[in-house]
Amino acid sequence: MLDYYDALQTLLTELALIDVEDRPLLEAVGLVLAEDVMVKHDAPLFDNSAMDGYALGGDVEDYQQWHIVDRIAAGASAADTVLATGQAARIFTGAPIPRGTTTVVLQENTQVENGVLKISKTVKQGQNIRFQGEELAKGTCLLSAKQCLTPAMIAMLASQGYATVRVFKPLTICVFSTGNEVLEPCQPLVDGKIYDANRYLLLSWLKQSAHQITDGGILPDNQEKTEQALRKASQNFDVIITSGGVSVGEEDHVRAAIEQLGKLVFWKLAIKPGKPFAWGEINTTKIFMLPGNPVSSLVTFQQLVVPAIGKLAGKTIENAQPRSVQVKADFSISKLQSRREFLRVNLISSEEGFKAILLANQGSAMLSTCVKADALAEVPPETAVSKGDFIKVYRLDYKV
Numbered sequence: 001m002l003d004y005y006d007a008l009q010t011l012l013t014e015l016a017l018i019d020v021e022d023r024p025l026l027e028a029v030g031l032v033l034a035e036d037v038m039v040k041h042d043a044p045l046f047d048n049s050a051m052d053g054y055a056l057g058g059d060v061e062d063y064q065q066w067h068i069v070d071r072i073a074a075g076a077s078a079a080d081t082v083l084a085t086g087q088a089a090r091i092f093t094g095a096p097i098p099r100g101t102t103t104v105v106l107q108e109n110t111q112v113e114n115g116v117l118k119i120s121k122t123v124k125q126g127q128n129i130r131f132q133g134e135e136l137a138k139g140t141c142l143l144s145a146k147q148c149l150t151p152a153m154i155a156m157l158a159s160q161g162y163a164t165v166r167v168f169k170p171l172t173i174c175v176f177s178t179g180n181e182v183l184e185p186c187q188p189l190v191d192g193k194i195y196d197a198n199r200y201l202l203l204s205w206l207k208q209s210a211h212q213i214t215d216g217g218i219l220p221d222n223q224e225k226t227e228q229a230l231r232k233a234s235q236n237f238d239v240i241i242t243s244g245g246v247s248v249g250e251e252d253h254v255r256a257a258i259e260q261l262g263k264l265v266f267w268k269l270a271i272k273p274g275k276p277f278a279w280g281e282i283n284t285t286k287i288f289m290l291p292g293n294p295v296s297s298l299v300t301f302q303q304l305v306v307p308a309i310g311k312l313a314g315k316t317i318e319n320a321q322p323r324s325v326q327v328k329a330d331f332s333i334s335k336l337q338s339r340r341e342f343l344r345v346n347l348i349s350s351e352e353g354f355k356a357i358l359l360a361n362q363g364s365a366m367l368s369t370c371v372k373a374d375a376l377a378e379v380p381p382e383t384a385v386s387k388g389d390f391i392k393v394y395r396l397d398y399k400v
Ligand SMILES: Nc1nc2c(c(=O)[nH]1)N[C@H]1C(S)=C(S)[C@@H](COP(=O)(O)OP(=O)(O)OC[C@H]3O[C@@H](n4cnc5c(N)ncnc54)[C@H](O)[C@@H]3O)O[C@H]1N2
Pocket: 177, 178, 179, 181, 182, 194, 195, 196, 197, 198, 199, 243, 244, 245, 246, 247, 248, 249, 252, 273, 274, 275, 276, 290, 291, 292, 293, 294, 296, 364
């Protein structure tokens, strides 16, 4: 059986797609930046006031009162004003400070009578001024390539006057369920049949991403129809994801179909749940085949396919890795397992930091535990856990 981290490394090393395009900022969030972006303008753009108040000219310790000579609002220019010693200008947050300003005093700490300003609290030189370039200097790197664009990055690009940004193209992804037993939730329930959970899990998860997601429906347990549907999908999509029919049963047709159509890699992963997992290619289309049990689908999707999609979407191997944090176990496990376990846990905040509480019902078909869980706690093979041990958890945050 293959170790989880070896499987992850193989996927992240082997997979890459590289189409790029320029997109308006608001159509780029969640996509991966294709090139480094430089600081076009110093930030702040010009020396400006951090507060509503008064800009003061001259040495603040020497003076008790100032003559107000100007009023500068945000958006106005201060180019024509020079404050001499003993002069002040009414000023607002974000407004450019005039030349000669040595400090800005808060309006709450002032009194004005007949155009003369008095200050009720000691002020220091250089207070409440945001200086040009103190945050970012023109010509330095603003954002480095191959990271996923967050709303903060989009805001940063806008603040630098970028209207478009070069990103890796969104992926087109098609999701299928498989199996004669699987029904749509709108269909009447018949003996021996079950309602589809996996396709709804994967589609709703993926639809939160910036990629283009298509519902491929349910494939019957029929070799010819499975092959037909996958051949057609491979002509239209970058990525195909299936669930079910991947293990060793006679009615498991997906693997056989991919073997006919392209290249198949089948893994027995040393993880629980999620042992049978396959991936492959039909021409340039990448295919991921998840095990049918819903929790096995969820675990392999989060721990392997989400990182693989990240890499295909342009991320570096490092940025595509799933992120774990260390928390204290609030449970013990003495029975050793040969496979690495991903257990559904709640994370509870305590005085010693976050603790992982093990949920009941860890069976690989028990989806209700996923509804309650905050994270997947990892227990390495042949490892016991004692209450208070630090363990790795992967948050169940449904990100792509
Ligand atoms: N002889 C063996 N049998 C099984 C093995 C094995 O190694 N030897 N592995 C077991 C493990 S572990 C898993 S996980 C499952 C995975 O099997 P498949 O990927 O072939 O999945 P199916 O057999 O099609 O289905 C398994 C299970 O999940 C239900 N299912 C399938 N699709 C859906 C769906 N869209 N929504 C909800 N539930 C679904 C299906 O009805 C089955 O109950 O194989 C074990 N067997």
